[in-house]
Amino acid sequence: MTEKTITEAKCLFSIARDSLLASLKNVSGVVEPSQVMQILSYVKLSGQGNHVTIMASNSEVEVETSARLFAESKDAFSLALPCRKLMDICKLLPESSVIEFVLKDQWVEVRAKDANFKLSSLPSQSFPLLPRLEVLHQIEIPEDVLKLSIEKSCFSMAYQDARFFLNGLLFECLDKKVNCVATDGHRLSWANAALLGSSVQGTSQSIIPRKTVIELTRLLRATDAAVHISLAQHAIEIRAGHFIMRSNLIEGKYPNYTKLVPKDVSAAATVEVQALKLALGRVAILANEKFKGAKFYFSQGQLKIVGRNFDQEEAVSQLPIGYEGSDREVAFNIGYVLDVLSAVETDEVVFQFSEKMQGVLLEQPGSDAVAYVIMPLTL
Incomplete structure (x- = not known):
């Protein structure tokens, strides 16, 4: 008769549910469950004393954070547990819970009041780490x-x-x-x-x-x-x-x-951001679904935007602008312009045109902190 060995349960550490969940959220973005390497869907938890370090990696990016333990851990510990399962456990436990991690018979038990989960673990020493930096x-x-x-x-x-x-x-x-x-x-x-x-x-x-x-x-x-x-x-x-x-x-x-940034500006148009967003939203309804292109007609005091699709349907929207230069026609991807309008922090945006370059420069009035260049479409 073979004698069965029973491993004594050992509490590795205990931590507040809220602290653990916040830390897991910080590192979980790099976890990719579909990875060929199973351990890349795990997080590494290691520590001693009052803190635990939590790390996730996809072999190209690694993120680590730390959290304070509920009670001091006298012995050092290191283990790897499945990230998504651990997060789901935390989300379904009461906010004031204290979670204990107990090593028992090669399994890790995650214990809380009225709940107990037995999770598989992997050797933490096999967790992939990026080479240390040779800082320049x-x-x-x-x-x-x-x-x-x-x-x-x-x-x-x-x-x-x-x-x-x-x-x-x-x-x-x-x-x-x-x-x-x-x-x-x-x-x-x-x-x-x-x-x-x-x-x-x-x-x-x-x-x-x-x-x-x-x-x-x-x-x-x-x-x-x-x-x-x-x-x-x-x-x-x-x-x-x-x-x-x-x-x-x-x-x-x-x-x-x-x-790519135009240097010699020959014409400039100052446009109100919210008004342009509304105009583009209207034109986008009937613009080509694949290219989302529209023609912009710049003239003294007015910008007219025209969008058409393969069915020859047409949407036209007009808005007042400040414009200096000769009348100009240029086509843009509506999505590209909207991205810029969402990024600028001013009430107005300035379109700047150069005769020598194809790209159109968009800037915030009176600021050189950001700049955008959009290449025109051929419609």
């Missing part, structure tokens, strides 16, 4: 400034473009400033901001992948706390008060975006 540059920037600069520019990133370097955001540091630039070849967004501090001598360019940029917009908060950014040749690390993110960078040379 370090910069500091207010969190709200970084968040705003990324949000004002990232919508122009390409998506699954064969020119892989366009599937991300250019993060360019120079002269104590940072430029956030994105383009998909049809439009360009550019935002700049002052740094709190920088070790960059000259110019430093990094291309941050789309996935990392999207996670940053979700994680960054509207506070003036300093964010510390470390730049390496092939990776970046962002340290904020409530998270640490590490990511690989896109290798390749970003195009010289300054060549």
